[in-house]
Amino acid sequence: MVQEVRERPSELVNEIDEKGYFHRQKNHFDTPFGSGKEHNPVEAGRYRLVWAKGCHWSNRASIAIELLGLQDVISVNLVGRTPREKDLGWEFVFDEGNKDPVLDVQFLSELYANADPEYKGRATVPAVVDVKTKRVINNDYVWLTNYFETEFRPFQAPDAPDLYPEELREEIDAYNDYLFEHVNNGVYKAMFAQSLEAYNDAYNNLYQAFDEIEERLENNRFLFGDYVTDSDIRLFVTLARFDTRYFKNLGPIRNRIVDFKNIWGYARDLYEIPAFKNNTYFADLAKSTEKPKSIFIDYNTRFWDKIDYETLWNQPQERYLLSKTPSEKFKRNEEVK
Ligand SMILES: N[C@@H](CCC(=O)N[C@@H](CS)C(=O)NCC(=O)O)C(=O)O
Known part of the structure; x- marks a missing residue:
């Protein structure tokens, strides 16, 4: 009731x-x-x-x-x-x-x-x-x-990927903390900031992290090398929402995700994986729920259903060239080797 x-x-x-x-x-x-x-x-x-x-x-x-x-x-x-x-x-x-x-x-x-x-x-x-x-x-x-x-x-499925390999757990945990602080929650710190000081701090933090990630992905296919890990899921979900939705509430952004060569290729490499694709609803992310308050109607309200996100995110990339196992994105669990 x-x-x-x-x-x-x-x-x-x-x-x-x-x-x-x-x-x-x-x-x-x-x-x-x-x-x-x-x-x-x-x-x-x-x-x-x-x-x-x-x-x-x-x-x-x-x-x-x-x-x-x-x-x-x-x-x-x-x-x-x-x-x-x-x-x-x-x-x-x-x-x-x-x-x-x-x-x-x-x-x-x-x-x-x-x-x-x-x-x-x-x-x-x-x-x-x-x-x-x-x-x-x-x-x-x-x-x-x-x-x-x-x-x-x-x-789990018998051939399930090992997304949290034991030998990497400490590093993954530390990197996840970094992602939380600077990216996942970093975006929210900027979007909820109620003073310019808080906003500028959060904004600079966020872009500093994007620059660091761009560099890390220069030679690594995924955050920890050749295989997808738990950290990649955490980064992907924020990237998928950045150009689609967050930019509206962030104010004047320095770069979109599509402007970072490595991050953008990386995001599409992940999007090729069915579990990522099936759980990402770009049009719903972009759809605006706000009622227009002036003659200027925000970008998402005007164009959310006119942008072909599927084509955009399915553009080919060559991230596999960075990997020793180009056709395998996962470390599979030991038992099934
Ligand atoms: N549980 C965390 C994070 C999860 C979270 O914030 N989820 C949001 C959506 S992204 C939510 O469910 N919000 C519902 C609401 O605030 O009504 C929190 O409490 O901050």
């Missing part, structure tokens, strides 16, 4: 400090997956991932599930928004009657309330829901893909 659903709390009220800097709310449901008493048990058919096309934090998880062949183990569903006077947050708008057919609820916030009636934060995606109890049991986007890569290994 719509009336009982809690109105969405705003970042601009709760997540901005006195100097205008944005500080993201903490993940509330961070119980890890594993075999201990303090863990969410690793089981097939027990969990459902809820994600949203626009949200890169959740897009990582949907890409990882498909890359690892876990679709029959962890079910997946999408949420969206219905424009209302009061923002009620994520809703199962793609399902009949706007209700998730497995969980039988309309709003994601209901599943958060089932888990913790006192929860005051935003009901965010990604959210992993226990289908038995209809409770959110994990919304820890930082570690979610790593749980799928490690704890869910017994349920």
